[in-house]
Amino acid sequence: MKTLVRTRPWLATVLALVFVLGPTLPGLADGSGESPGSGATDAKTTGIVKKADESQSLDPYYLEVLEKWKKNGAAMDHKGMITVPGNAVSGKSEQANVSAGSYDGKNNVLIWNAQGDEWIEYEVNVEQGGLYTMELSYHPFVDPKHRKPIAWNVSVDGANPYLESKSVQLYRHWKDQLPARTDDNGDEIRPMAEDVSGWLSDSFRDSGGSYEDPLLWYLTPGKHKIRFAGSDPVAIESVSFKAPVITDPYQTVRRTSPADAAAVQADPIVIEAEQVDWKNDSSIPLSYDNDIASVPYVRGKITYNTIDGERWSTGNQEASWSFEVPESGYYKIAMRAQQSFLSNRSSFRTISINGKVPFAELKAYRFLYASGWKGVTLEDSAGKPFEFYLQKGKNTLSMRVTQAPLKPVIIDLESGIADLKKLAADLKALTGGVDDKNRTWEIRKDLPGFIEQLGALGKKLADVRTRLETVNGRPDAVSQGIVTVEQDIQSLLKNENEIPYEASRLVTLQGKIGDLIQQLNTQPLQLDRIFIAPVEKSFPKMEASMPQKIQGAFINFFYSFMPKENLNKMQDDVLNVWVLRGRDYVNLLQDLANESFTPQTGIKVKVNLLPDAGLLVLMNAAGIAPDVALGLGQDLPFEYAMRNGIYDLKQFPDFDEVYKQFAPGSWTPFYYNGGYYGMPETQTFQMMYYRKDVLQSLGLSVPDTWDDVYKMLPILQQNGMNITPVGHNPFFLQNGADYFAADGSKTALGTEKGFDSFKKWTDLYNKYAVDRSLSSFYQHFRDGTIPLGIGDLGMYIELTVAAPELNGWWGVAPIPGVKQPDGTVARWMGGGMQSSAIFKQTKKPQESWEFLKWWTSAEIQERYGTDLETLNGVSFRWNTSNIDAFAKLPWKKDDLNAIMEQWRWFREIPNVPGSYFMERELQNAWNRTVVDGINYRTSLETAIVDIDREIQRKMQEFHFIDDNGNVVKSLNLPSITKPWEGVDKYVKK
Structure with a gap:
């Protein structure tokens, strides 16, 4: 034994x-099996299970490849230099929209008006083998639809030499529109950045800012094919291949600098950091700092007087300043900086003078952690300031985020x-x-x-x-x-x-x-001023004295009791709009209303920032409420409707016309007792994300139905992979189960369809071994261990912004569905929304309705989303509920097509009194079945009893059920059984 x-x-x-x-x-x-580049093989039809090719998902880093190249003798000190005209394309993808022509003053350039995933190719004849940089003379298309950097997958002879080559970026130049305007309170409005890109020249760098120098490419003697694949429109003058530039250390540079330069007798030069000459990312914003030594400083007023430290922290974000040097000679540089965002963490910047890093120590200059504002002098390890030789006239200083040391x-x-x-x-x-x-x-x-x-x-x-x-x-x-x-x-x-x-x-x-x-991955640094002083002179004072700090603390404390928005002072002669979002959102909306709505209608609008939804409840109870509120959670209008605190939009005669502009399934949370009490404002979609390279290496195709998912799960799991956990929503909606009875008096989960849907949901974990939880879909998607999963549009933005190395290697598709008898695949799914509403206490219901129609119109939603993204970057993509405006935002065509197909099946769960109890009890039932192993039917029956008890209690409170449990009046919940035809004009089969 x-x-x-x-x-x-x-x-x-x-x-x-x-x-x-x-x-x-x-x-x-x-x-x-086919190679990943030849297209995916459908494992369902072939029956072949492929073992994952680890080389597909574990590409070597540039650092590792470069070390190998150097070890094998790749030369860096050669004299080779090759320039290929932009219009000398040797090959292109079938759909590539390219032509030779004139662009912004230059003739015979390549005009690549990319509309989707395309590629072009150049043939290069190399005489001297070795390591080369690639430098491009280019002009980004200056267009509101194109704001992000140009991202390319660069391959040599049909292969990516290292991971970072999958996403190199070429940047635009932006300039803030200064001086900043002020609002009614005298506060500055954050200025919008304008795209000032012209013809630019830059070397290819990795998108993460992970290396001090531009990327190198090993080219042996002979002919090579260089392919650029991407979806961003651009004009190309030339592609140059050059030997890498060697940057000497400071001591070497100083010894070779002019020795007979006379002492400079000029005053120190002061540069206001917020007045950048250009920046390569529109979302490097200006920031307000209320330190009394920050310049300019206006008591009690918001003044954008610094470069935002938290947002100037990733990738290759760069800012550049120009300044006039009165005399040629040696200067030293300092800056008033704050580096206190991450405790004890240093931040790094690459510092260039006149477009060139002057010596090696500035490739990744370290800014040590320090609390509060400090005067930081650029100096060596012994504390001696670096001396820069500057010629008389215009000079530039640039600082770029880098994480190279890390x-x-x-x-x-x-x-x-x-x-x-x-x-x-x-x-x-x-x-x-x-x-x-x-x-x-x-x-x-x-x-x-x-x-x-x-x-x-x-x-x-x-x-x-x-x-x-x-x-x-x-x-x-x-x-x-x-x-x-x-x-x-x-x-x-x-x-x-x-x-x-x-x-x-x-x-x-x-x-x-x-x-x-x-x-x-973040390198925050806030700047107020930059000082350039002759080496013999002292810098101006960069830190506040103790008396100044005490004075500043007292002033800031005093003004903290003077709120910017006094919400209890309602103006009778204007339409009062409260917005549950940040100040930038409020300022943009106020500008739009002043520019468009008021001239069109004659109705004046005052937009106020609502800092907390709880204030809305308290002030409404005190008899103070806005005319219109925006940015509300999707369940809040229903809660107010039950308590007669919000306006029924169905009372307006043209409501039916407005209703048709939105997906029917987006209206369901706002329905109550025959009326609609909120309007969809923004919404997100649950989409299926997939790694093209991983699925292709496994011989799998993108699943269309849940049966397809079940068939591919063993293949994924045999290769150490899986899919994301999935919530209950698609299993119930797609299988024809309702959450509540039509009269709203109880849950409808107790039907056979309800039990069957719950079983399908729990079987995903019990039978098909999907992981019960996942720490980070994004992280596992990046490393390929979760190559397929369901996430919202936030995942789309995160992958676009923070995983550029996967550019072209991932896609989105509608979520899997259930095939119907007529052959269609039902993909019902919700996603979450923000809403707008008119409050019952308003004395201007018609004016409020006109404002809501204006605000949710396609023209205004597109303009607002464009301005918001320009101001804050791609991460602030405005997911408007207006489909016409949504389609005009800068989505890739294939991705937009997939989102639109999912929009067809968008349907949120309706609300009933007590419905908040359902989510909790469904999760408890899931825990009992999946974690504790209790029979699915027994577990769901327990949940149904608890949900019904709470619903009936609340239905009695609001007089839908009498004390004996009889239904007095029915909610008559809306029933949506057909997909929305409003997306037909946008979905291309």
Whole structure:
């Protein structure tokens, strides 16, 4: 018997490995699969299961490839230089919209008016082999629809040499429209940036700002094909290939600078940091700082007097200033800066003078953490200021965000996550994913090498921590976080035979390290003024004295009692609009109303910022309410409607015309007792995100139905992958189940369709082994372990902004659905909305209605979304509910087509009194079935009893049910069974 007990773990391991590897053997033996570049093979029809090609998802970093190239003798000091005219294209994709012509003063250039994913190709004849930079002379299309940088996938001879080549970026130039305008309170309105891009020249850099120098490309003697793939329109004058520029250290540069320069007798030059000559990202905003030493400073007024530190922190964000030098000679540079955003964290900037980094120490200059504003002088390690030789006349100074010193640390931390994933997979293969406390393990025998690998990872992380502290200049929260991970690993190793019982801790550690990496990706730095002084002269005072600090604190304290919006002072002669959003949103809307609505209608509008939804409730109870409120949560109008605090929009005679402008399923949350009490304003969509490269390497296609998903899940799981957890919404809506009875008196979950839908939802976890939770869809999507999943449009923006290396390698599609008898696939799904409403206390209901119609119109929504994105960047994409305006925002055509198809099936759950109880009890039922193993029917029946009890209690409170439980009046909930035909004109089959 003892022998049998001791062999059980070994047998379990063998059986688990057979189970995991067995189904993959036919695919591995077949050898006839297509390459990822040739299109996906449909695994459903071929029956072939392919093992993932790790090279597809684990591309080497540039740092690793460059080191290998140099080790193999790739030359950097060659004299090779090649220039290819932009119009000398040797190949292009079939749909590429390219032509030769004139553009903004230059003739015979390539005009590439990209409309979707396209590519062009150049042939280069290389005589001297070696490492080259690629430099482009280009002109971005200046158009409101095109605001983001030009992003390209650059390949050489049909392959990406390293990960970063999948997304190189060419930037635009923006300039803030100064002086800033002021509002009615005398506060400045954040200025809009204007695209001032002309013909520009720049070398290719990685989009993450991870390296000090431009990217290098190894070209051997002979002919090479260089392909640029992207979807951003641009004009190209030329592509140049040059030997890399070597930047000498400061001492070398200083020795070779003019030695006979006379001492400069000029006053220090002062540059206001907010007055940038240009910036390469419109979303590097100006910021208001109320420190008394910040210039300009106006008591009690918002004045945009600095460069925003928190938003000037990622990628290659760059700002440039110009200044006049009165005499040629040597100068020193300092700046009034604040670097106190992340405790004990240093930030780094690449500093250029006249477009060139003058010496190596400025490739990644470190700004140490310090509390409050400090005067920072550019100086060497001994504290001696650097001396810059500047010629008389116009000069420029530029500062670009870089995380180059941290990149090796980030790579090692990502490697640590990969190690933990492998260890977790090995452990799962051993245990079969079952946490059986009755089994006895001898981990060193049952899983040879596991303990040694886990111990080695702990030592590796200790080394990473030491290097991080050296780069940062001191310990910080990230290095302390690494200490915590090390301690967790040591804790596991103390009781090594208990590790199989704590397999989930390995997954938790992956999440911890992932969070640390995210923290390292930001380099915040706020600037007020820049000083350029002759080396013999002192800088002006850069910090406030103690008396000034005390005075400033008193002034700021005094003005804190003077709110900008006095909401209880309602103006009778204007339409009072409250907005539950940030100040930039309010200012933009006020400008639009003054420019468009008031001249058209004669109705004056006062837009106020509503800082908290709770204030709306309190002030309404006190008899103070706006005429119109915007930015409300989708359930808030229903709550007010039940209490007779909001206006029924259906009372307006032209409501039916407005109703048709929006998807019927977006109106359902605002319905109450025969009326509609809110209007859709913005909405998001649940979409399916997929990694093209990973699915192609597995021979899988994008699933159309849930049956397709079920068939592909074993293939994903056999390759250590999975999909995201999915909520209940699609399973109930797509299978014809309702959440509530038509009269609103109880839940409708107790029907056979309801039970069947709940079973399908829980089977996704119990039967098909989808993970119950996921720490970060974004992070797992990036590394390819979750190559398919459902997320909202926030995921779209996050991937666009923060994962440029995946450019062209991911896509969006409508969510999987259920095939209907007529052959259509039902994809019903909600997503979430913000709403607008008219309050019952208004004395101007008709004027309020006119304002809402104006505000939600296509023209105004498009203009507002365009301005908002220009001011704040792509991350502030305005997901308007107006489909005509939405379609005109800068989406990729294929992505817009997918979103529109999902919009057809958009349907939110209606509200009834007490419906807030449903979500909680459905989740409890899920927990009982998936976590505790209780029968699905028993579990849902328990939830139904609790939900119905709460609904009936609230229905009695609002007099829909009498004391005996009889229905007095019916809610008559709207029923939506057909997809919206309003999207037909936008969806291309």
